[in-house]
Amino acid sequence: MSASDKDENWSQIIRPTGGFSAFNIVELWRYRDLIILFVKRDFVSVYKQTVLGPLWHIIQPLFTTAVYVMFGAFVKIEYGGIPPVLFCLSGVVIWNYFSSCLVKTSSTFVGNANIFGKVYFPRLCIPISIVISNLMSFFIQLSLLIPVLVYCKFVKHAGIEPNVYLLAFPVLMVLLAMLGLGFGLIVSSLTVRYRDLVYFINFGIQLAIYTTPVIYPLSMLKGKAVLITSINPVTPFIEIFRYSLLGQGTFSLPAVLYGVIFSVVILIIGMIVFSRFERDFMDTV
Amino acid sequence: MSVVIKVDQVSKIYQLGQIGTGTLASDLASAWAGITGKDDPNKKIDDESDKSTHVALRDVSFDVNRGEVLGIIGKNGAGKSTMLKILSRITSPTSGSIKIKGRIASLLEVGTGFHPELSGRDNVFLNGAILGMTKAEVNRKFDEIVDFSGVEKFIDTPVKRYSSGMYVRLAFAVAAHLEPEILIVDEVLSVGDAEFQKKCLGKIKDVSTGDGRTVLFVSHNMEAVKNLCNRVVLLEKGGVIDIGSPATTVNAYFKRNTNYFGHVKYSATNAPGNETIILLSADLKINGGDILEIDKGVAINFEFELRQSFDEFNYSLNMFAITGEHIFNSQSASFKAEKGILKASCIIPPNLMNNGDYSISILAVNKGSMPLFNFENVLQFEIFDNRKDGKWFGEIGGAVRPKLDWIL
Numbered sequence: 001m002s003a004s005d006k007d008e009n010w011s012q013i014i015r016p017t018g019g020f021s022a023f024n025i026v027e028l029w030r031y032r033d034l035i036i037l038f039v040k041r042d043f044v045s046v047y048k049q050t051v052l053g054p055l056w057h058i059i060q061p062l063f064t065t066a067v068y069v070m071f072g073a074f075v076k077i078e079y080g081g082i083p084p085v086l087f088c089l090s091g092v093v094i095w096n097y098f099s100s101c102l103v104k105t106s107s108t109f110v111g112n113a114n115i116f117g118k119v120y121f122p123r124l125c126i127p128i129s130i131v132i133s134n135l136m137s138f139f140i141q142l143s144l145l146i147p148v149l150v151y152c153k154f155v156k157h158a159g160i161e162p163n164v165y166l167l168a169f170p171v172l173m174v175l176l177a178m179l180g181l182g183f184g185l186i187v188s189s190l191t192v193r194y195r196d197l198v199y200f201i202n203f204g205i206q207l208a209i210y211t212t213p214v215i216y217p218l219s220m221l222k223g224k225a226v227l228i229t230s231i232n233p234v235t236p237f238i239e240i241f242r243y244s245l246l247g248q249g250t251f252s253l254p255a256v257l258y259g260v261i262f263s264v265v266i267l268i269i270g271m272i273v274f275s276r277f278e279r280d281f282m283d284t285v
Numbered sequence: 286m287s288v289v290i291k292v293d294q295v296s297k298i299y300q301l302g303q304i305g306t307g308t309l310a311s312d313l314a315s316a317w318a319g320i321t322g323k324d325d326p327n328k329k330i331d332d333e334s335d336k337s338t339h340v341a342l343r344d345v346s347f348d349v350n351r352g353e354v355l356g357i358i359g360k361n362g363a364g365k366s367t368m369l370k371i372l373s374r375i376t377s378p379t380s381g382s383i384k385i386k387g388r389i390a391s392l393l394e395v396g397t398g399f400h401p402e403l404s405g406r407d408n409v410f411l412n413g414a415i416l417g418m419t420k421a422e423v424n425r426k427f428d429e430i431v432d433f434s435g436v437e438k439f440i441d442t443p444v445k446r447y448s449s450g451m452y453v454r455l456a457f458a459v460a461a462h463l464e465p466e467i468l469i470v471d472e473v474l475s476v477g478d479a480e481f482q483k484k485c486l487g488k489i490k491d492v493s494t495g496d497g498r499t500v501l502f503v504s505h506n507m508e509a510v511k512n513l514c515n516r517v518v519l520l521e522k523g524g525v526i527d528i529g530s531p532a533t534t535v536n537a538y539f540k541r542n543t544n545y546f547g548h549v550k551y552s553a554t555n556a557p558g559n560e561t562i563i564l565l566s567a568d569l570k571i572n573g574g575d576i577l578e579i580d581k582g583v584a585i586n587f588e589f590e591l592r593q594s595f596d597e598f599n600y601s602l603n604m605f606a607i608t609g610e611h612i613f614n615s616q617s618a619s620f621k622a623e624k625g626i627l628k629a630s631c632i633i634p635p636n637l638m639n640n641g642d643y644s645i646s647i648l649a650v651n652k653g654s655m656p657l658f659n660f661e662n663v664l665q666f667e668i669f670d671n672r673k674d675g676k677w678f679g680e681i682g683g684a685v686r687p688k689l690d691w692i693l
Contacts (some may be wrong), residue, residue: 010291014371014383048402048443110327118397120447121415149449196310269553279377282370283299 024275028122038129043136057137058144061096065089068215077216081159082246083152089145091214091243094176094238097138099205101180104130106187106201109281116282123278124271127184131177138173149245161247168244172237178263179233185270189277213238218250230255233262287386288560289347289467289499290372295381297342297367335352341367342353343523344381349467352497356504356531358538363520369469370552372501374491387466387499391415396456405436408444412459426462433484434458437660461488468492471503486678489513507535508670509678539669540629549664556590561657562649563590565626567664572635578671579686582635585645585664589627597652598622602631605640607665612684619653636688639681640670 047054059253068088105127109116112126152158191197197220209215211232218239221229229235236251236259243249342364349355357365370376373382373391398415399408409430413423423430431437434455436447444452448693470489490513493500504510510531517534519527519541527537548568556563565588572582585602600617615631644665647658671679 010384010386011388012385014374014378014385016378016380030419031414031417033420033487034411036420037407037414038410040407041403044407045400115398115415117375119391119415121417196311279374282376 006143018123024122028124028128031122031125033193034121035125035129035132038125041126042133043140046136053107056139057140059146061089061092065092068092069184073213078220080217080219080248082248083156083158086148086152086158086160086246087217087242088215089148090239090242091212093112093138093141093145094241095209095212095214095234096141097173098105098176098180098234098237099209100134101131101177102184102187103201104134105181105184105200106186107185107279108197109192110188110195113282123281124274127188127274130184131181134180135173135177160245161244163243163247165240165244168240172241175260175263176234176237178267179259182263182266182268184272185274186266189273190275192277192281208232208253211235213242217248230258233259233266235259288349289351289386289601290347290373290501291384292345292347292349292368293382293384294379295342295368295371295383296340296375297364297371298379299339299341304315316485328445340523342378342524345520345523345525346381347518347525349499349501352493353515354493354500354502354513356502356510356517356534357520358504358507358510358517358535359526361518362522364523365520367523368520369471369501369503385467386548388417389467389469390460390463390465391469396452399444399452399456402443403439404443405431405447406506409440409455409459412456413463416460416463417465418463422464424465427528430458430462433461457485460603461485465498466500467499469501469503486513496586507538508672508679511535512678536576557658557660558589559658561592561651563592564588564647564658564660564663565590567647569664569666576669577666578669579638579640580594580635580671583633585633587629587631587647587663589629589649591622591624591627592623595622595651595657598633599650601648601650601652603636603646603648604633605644605646606684610684612643616650637685638668639683639686640668642667 065085065088069084072084072088077084087106108123108127108130112123116123149160149162153160187197187201211228212234213229218226219236236255239249239251240256241249243251305598317379345364347355357368359365367376369391371378373389394414398412399409406427409427410420410423414420418426431440434451434457436455439447439451444455447455468489469480486509489500489502492498500513502510502514502592514531517527517529517531518525519534519538521541526541527534529537548566549564550566551557551564553563554567558564567575567585567587570584570586571577572584574581577583587600591598597619598621599619602615602617604612604614606612617629617631642665644662646659646661647663648659650656670681
């Protein structure tokens with residue numbers, strides 16, 4: 001670069017994408033209004049189009065919970081005095097948030113090719129807005145869990161003890177969002193090249209639920225099974241959530257640290273990979 | 286004058302064909318075959334085709350000064366859109382760099398991100414944000430935008446109930462109020478009615494002259510380019526052919542693209558025809574210049590070789606639009622034709638045809654009803670528009686645009 005180039009203060013320099021370009025957080029902040037508007041758009045489009053729109057968020061976890069409860073009764077899972085419905089539902093709600101973040105962000109590039117081809121804005125706005133929009137369905141599902149909890153505690157007098165760990169709930173959600181977003185960003189970048197990866201993910205996420213303590217308590221596992229579930233970074237989050245709400249769950253400091261570090265690292269990797277792919281994405285669709 | 290955009294040696298090369306196999310399953314199969322030493326199951330016999338590239342831009346350099354309206358012209362495939370895509374950061378260059386001072390906004394496509402379920406109001410905010418405005422900025426300009434679009438009454442109606450005209454007007458209104466330092470405008474003149482078009486052009490002029498902002502204007506509409514731009518860049522096959530004043534550059538564009546094949550010459554071996562008649566040559570002779578514009582007459586000259594004599598011979602000339610539409614047929618008088626070289630001219634008067642792409646076929650006829658040979662698609666050429674009043678830049682429809690007598 002010559003001296004004259006340095007003298008002038010260019011506000012922007014467009015260069016070929018070389019290696020892993022640094023992720024531009026300042027720019028993302030400038031587009032915060034856009035993220036909010038995307039969230040609003042998602043909200044309106046879900047609630048204006050169909051009556052079943054919001055209802056679907058309730059039907060789906062109800063059905064899956066029913067299936068898991070029946071399965072639990074069949075193989076005689078011991079829930080440690082917690083009503084099985086409450087046990088499974090609390091796991092399903094958390095898992096659903098994580099999996100919907102992952103699955104929906106993974107189609108960022110493919111699903112938005114049209115708009116990406118026409119105008120520039122930080123592509124990361126889309127996955128971030130998805131993660132926020134998903135909170136909406138999460139809270140709907142949570143509103144399903146709370147009456148069940150109240151019913152079990154005060155009518156059935158089940159031994160459930162909501163406790164001070166509930167304060168960790170917002171942090172928990174942020175970490176889950178980071179985890180889902182991180183994985184989703186990596187997958188979405190790969191889907192640019194491998195379209196079939198979306199099917200792998202949809203299928204894989206359904207299998208992955210069995211490596212988390214959504215349908216069984218962590219305390220009943222022995223041997224290799226413990227190792228497999230503890231590799232899954234969602235495991236400690238489910239256990240903490242369940243402990244804070246029901247007073248029952250198994251987690252240790254190393255397990256929690258593992259979950260936190262994993263979430264942070266996967267998000268950073270996701271962002272780097274994503275920013276590497278976002279600029280040349282339009283050439284490959 | 287300060288430079289606000291410095292395009293330096295920008296090239297863009299597209300990989301043609303597929304990169305990899307496109308699916309994870311088959312890429313994994315290929316990788317596995319590689320590891321185990323077997324033949325790649327996805328390898329194509331003719332593997333060369335996959336490695337070909339397409340150079341969309343080749344070492345393009347130009348500067349854009351503050352406050353100027355720079356036109357970018359060229360035929361389809363010349364690289365205009367690629368240039369705009371790189372400037373608006375939709376894709377990145379393969380090599381070279383672009384330095385920019387100030388915020389760029391593009392009108393590559395108006396209405397991007399409009400959601401049918403949202404009201405006009407919500408869409409204004411969403412679209413504004415997509416185009417890079419903050420909420421406060423949109424708030425400040427909201428009334429102006431709605432005013433410009435002329436859809437005040439329906440601003441709280443979901444845009445799915447809008448007519449397409451309302452939709453486009455609202456979308457353009459948002460884009461027009463972006464207030465970027467640099468505005469990229471691509472073919473906006475093809476939308477909307479006359480009144481709206483005037484508004485748009487006025488806006489472009491205001492933006493550049495009044496506010497000292499810079500406009501990059503890409504269009505196929507040479508009339509608009511000539512009227513709006515200070516300077517024009519002519520692209521061809523990915524390279525810059527000419528940069529200069531609108532009049533000279535637009536003329537250069539016309540000259541380079543005057544005809545697809547306005548002159549043809551055949552030797553005895555490859556000449557079209559049959560045992561009775563063959564075509565030796567055909568060409569266009571433009572009256573008064575070398576650019577075929579609608580107000581210029583043109584003579585179409587043919588040279589045939591007759592291989593036998595005919596007592597009653599005539600021509601029948603057909604003009605087609607390039608889209609295949611038959612525009613007209615014109616028949617010559619019959620005459621006695623001797624064996625040997627035969628010349629003929631058909632003169633198309635000025636102010637008959639509309640602008641557009643045309644092709645010509647000529648039929649040789651014996652005894653007024655027996656076709657000897659139909660020479661199809663002998664010449665192809667473009668007739669360019671030449672409007673001088675500069676008030677309406679939109680398309681003027683119709684197959685012909687005759688200048689008729691009016692009694693007023």
